[in-house]
Amino acid sequence: MEIIDTDVLVIGAGFGGIAVAVELRRAGIHDVVVLEAADDVGGVWRENTYPGAGCDVPSPLYSFSFAPNPAWPRRYALQPDILAYxxxxxxxxxxxxxxxxxxxxxxxxxxxETGRWSVRTSDGAEYSARVLVPATGQLSRPVYPSVPGTATFTGPSFHSARWDHDCEFSGKRVAVVGTGASAVQFVPHLARxxxxxxxxxxxxxYVLPKxxxxxTERGRALLRAVPLLxxxxxxxxxxxxxFAQQCLTKWRLFSPFFTIQTRxxxxxxxxxxxxxxKLTPNYQLGCKRVLFSNDYYPALASSTVDVVTSEVAAVTPTGVRTADGEHHEVDVIVYGTGFAATEFLGSMTVRGLASRSLADAWRDGARAHLGITVPGFPNLFLMYGPNTNLGGGSIVHMLESQARYVREAVRWLSSHPGHYLDVRxxxxxxxxxxxxxRLARSVWTRCRSWYRDANGRVVSIWPGRTSEYRRRTRTLRLSDFRVGRVPSLSATPEPAR
Known part of the structure; x- marks a missing residue:
């Protein structure tokens, strides 16, 4: 089969993949290929189509700085509008x-020997690229609870990220396992x-009002007419x-401001x-993701809704059994149990110098310089990598910072053929x-959450402000890298420095 050559290969066409592809094109770098497993762009906003799916970051901020959208229909956009954007x-x-x-x-x-990445896809295609940019995200692989019997349930069951739109809920007894960011959005729909x-x-x-x-149409027209607004x-x-992000790290004195609002x-x-x-948290605010909803609590107050706090012990053919021995007969199970946020790159096998796998390099927890580069994996630049998620703020700002950093790396490599960059x-x-x-002194080490891996290491969250991250990724510091020389492109190979 023919090997397809490209200068830059991006994996994933969600917010991260689009951000870096646009940044490269705007810089005049056009030899770029983006590989997407699905049949359209959109990432999590293509996959998560459950009722009520939306963003808890205000729309004006949850968009690219280079592509403002005066047509947002509401302050907190819903999934169809974000995907359309x-x-x-x-x-x-x-x-x-x-x-x-x-x-x-x-x-x-x-x-x-060639200074290139060889990439294979499930359909047998093979690509060769000088630069590899995985942009698969942290929230793309659904997680199911590790309890026995999930496969034995005889009724419809599915994860919120794989919503079954053919499932009829009317007249059905429904179980919802999990109370995270997705559940607070779809539970009110089920309750109705x-x-x-x-x-x-x-x-x-912790739930804050949204x-x-x-x-209004008049307001949107004004935004179109006056871009400064x-x-x-x-x-x-x-x-x-x-301010909110800083309150979770340095300015802990102000965190009661948010706690009071949730109470x-x-x-x-x-x-x-x-x-x-039952609904009163027993841990410090911010340790787990803070949620936003106006209709979640009223939905739970409905006479047809019950909240069970005993741990799920098993799933049976007809329902859910909890640790207190009670069996709950249900017709449908919806899992709102989140994503494998700490398993970066999922099932993809990535091998760097000396054929060392990324899984081996990360056996004690995922880590990367600036959340972007990993020693021993030259010319690989991660989007939304380890410790680049946020407890407060817009990930889009972080992704734009990373895309600009990747742009500078690609520019340097383009002007230095026969070389590669390997972070020291x-x-x-x-x-x-x-x-x-910094994380050890923050709120994120105070409880168990999806921000931490199985060993308790916080691998998802960035402990500073987005402005600090923007500043620290603004310049590609060549001194941070071992500059390797590609032997096959040099008649007199010189040692890497």
């Missing part, structure tokens, strides 16, 4: 022309349609989220005392020590 951006900047759909990457290996809903809650989430509102709107939200929101909801007690181990170790030290 991503499609428009991909069309406007020519990303669709770069994407090869239904191309799931299974392996990637770096060859030091199902005969009964039993919500199995492991830990109560300050949502619909943008869009920038001011975006700036206001950005400053607030920077007031819970207290003002129409809940009986016993249910309110001591540089990555120094970065990791700093990040983990």
């Amino acid at each position: 991503l499609r428009r951006v991909a069309r406007r900047f020519g990303v669709y022309n770069l994407v090869r759909f239904r191309s799931e990457v299974t392996s990637a290996e770096f060859d030091a 349609r199902a005969k009964s809903v039993t919500v199995f809650q492991r830990t109560a989430p 300050r949502d509102r619909v943008y 869009q920038k001011i709107d975006r700036l206001g939200f950005w400053l607030y989220t920077e 007031r929101h819970l207290r003002r909801s129409p809940l009986d005392p016993k249910l309110r007690e 181990p001591e540089v990555e170790r120094r970065w990791d020590r700093e990040v983990q030290s």
Whole structure:
């Protein structure tokens, strides 16, 4: 089979993949191929189509700085609007022309003799690229609970990220396992349609009211006519989220400001005392993801909804058995149990120098300098890599920072043929020590959450502000890298320095 050559190969066409593809095209770098396993762009916003799916970051901030959208229908956009936005951006900047759909990457290996990555897909295609940019994201692989019997259930069962739109809930007894960000959005939908809903809650989430509102046509027309207003709107939200992020790390004195809001929101909801007690978190705010909803608590207060706090012990052919020995008969099970956020790159096999696998390099936990580069894996630049997620703020800002860093790396490599960049181990170790030290003093080490891996290491969260990350990724420091020389392209090979 023919090997397809390209200068830059991007894996994934979600927010991260689109961000780097656009950044490269805007810089005049056009030899780019994007591989996407699905049949359209969009990433998590293509996959998560459950009722009520939406973003808990204000729309003006949850969009690219180079592609403001004055047509958002509401402050907190819903899934169809976000997906439509991503499609428009991909069309406007020519990303669709770069994407090869239904191309799931299974392996990637770096060859030091040629200085290129050999990438294979599940359909047998093979690509050769000088630069590899995995942009598969942290929230793309659904996780099911590790309890016995999940395969024995005889009724419909599915993960929220794989919503079965043919499932009829009317007159059905529905079990919801998990109370994370997705569940707080789809539980109100189920409560309005199902005969009964039993919500199995492991830990109560902190829930803030969602300050949502619909943008009027007059308001949208004003934004179109005066683009400066869009920038001011975006700036206001950005400053607030920077403050919130800082409160989770350095400015802990201000964190009660948010705790008071969650308690007031819970207290003002129409809940009986016993249910309110079940829904009161017993850990520090921010340790787990803080959620936003106006209709979650009212839905739980419905006479047809029950909240069970006993741990799920097993799934049976007809229901769910909890640790207290009670069996809950249900007709449908919906898993709102999140994603494998700490398993970066999923089942993809990635091998760098000396054929060392990335899984082996990360056996003690995923780590990368700036969340982007890994020692021993030359010319590999991660989007949304380890420790680049946020407890507060817009990941889009982080992705744009990473895309600009990748652009600078590609520019340098383009002007230095026959070379590759391999981040120095001591540089990555120094970065990791700093990040983990700052995280140790933050709220994110105070409880168990999806931000941490099986060993308790926080591998998802960035402990600073997005402005700090932007500053620290603004310049590609060549001294951070071992510059390798490709022997096959040099008559007199010189040792890497």
